[in-house]
Amino acid sequence: MSTPAPTEATLRRRLQPEERRQKIVDGAVAFFADVGLDGKTRDLARRLGVTQSLLFNYFASKETLIEAVYEQVYLNRLSDDWPRRLTDRSRPLRARLLDFYAEYSRLIFEYDWMRIFMFSGLAGAELNRRYLDHLGSVILTPLLDEIAVASQSRRVPQMEDLWNLHGGIVYIGIRQHIYRMPCPDDPSQAIERAVDRFLAAFDAG
């Protein structure tokens, strides 16, 4: 009797620590996005085809693992040259706004991001507030100026108006990934229309 031929499932594959760690983080992102941050380490391990104890070889605690998940998900989410591009008055404001929300929506209308952002927000993570504060000061506040400048009327937007524009767009992703409602395959039309309505209201189109 020889040992049973190792099947794909039972095969013990020995990876380089860095590679394994990355596989764990990637799997954890997908896993916690599905079931929430209360997901159990045993379930995650099963999904990774790995022992539960292995996780603790790479992360001191579940909390540490979740921090790595945050880092992976939040990293580079908001390209830092947008403030410059949004205020580049050599281009029409409309084009700048559409560019921004085209790229931004591509980034955030993603299952993992959307759900982990929501889960961590509900859990009270400071990270969310920091992220939204950042968004407000780095994107929306400059936009306030740009619109005021581009405006042909004396109407001036308020910060709340920009949050409204933003929220209406983000809500597409919420409907899609949080509530799993049927949504347009390509949201860019809806976004374009929302941006146009917004600019028209301030004669800034």
Add this chain to the structure above:
Amino acid sequence: MSTPAPTEATLRRRLQPEERRQKIVDGAVAFFADVGLDGKTRDLARRLGVTQSLLFNYFASKETLIEAVYEQVYLNRLSDDWPRRLTDRSRPLRARLLDFYAEYSRLIFEYDWMRIFMFSGLAGAELNRRYLDHLGSVILTPLLDEIAVASQSRRVPQMEDLWNLHGGIVYIGIRQHIYRMPCPDDPSQAIERAVDRFLAAFDAG
């Protein structure tokens, strides 16, 4: 030695079953809104000043209790005469819309509702989809017609546009109760401006 004087904490108060049940449901709503549906029965019991085992005297399982929470929270959330009031063309469309979102926002911009709706959405509860389907067919779809009729131009809104209006408004509550961001004390100004921008875009003001 007499028995120790029963303090407020240890006092065993005997309530009528209906009253106790209601107290448990109310407490459960607040509790699960805070910590999520994975909240532990022992923590809930402690908050209620009651034994954990008592919960299972009133609810066969934690799942049953959560269903009661859903029922309590979702109940009567959307008054069923809104379809009629929204299509009452004897009044200006703007007034109808503002009335609706004034009342609607008062209902949903509430800590418990907002968070339990989000928690249950993330958990994949069918209830959320049903609720939003209902909202779409009973509120937004009729509005589509109303706007088309009131429009002075040939521009016609699409369903996605109405979801955009709706989402932009709902997002105020999300910022406030999910992300705990500073928000306007009274959202009615922001709502009014959003509605006006929307109607203006279709010359339906």
Add this chain to the structure above:
DNA sequence: TCTCTTATTGATCATATGATCTATAAATCG
């Protein structure tokens, strides 16, 4: 005031869960 009903408690069970530690075997190097 006494009795009886039953709302509530306290102890307990079975399982789940995060975490630890030692044994095993896959890769690496001479």
Add this chain to the structure above:
DNA sequence: CGATTTATAGATCATATGATCAATAAGAGA
């Protein structure tokens, strides 16, 4: 190939958790 390193597995621990049930005492009625 053989020795060595160490990534991975498997067994296990302490505690947490949903759920059960017999014991207790609060309140209602006689």
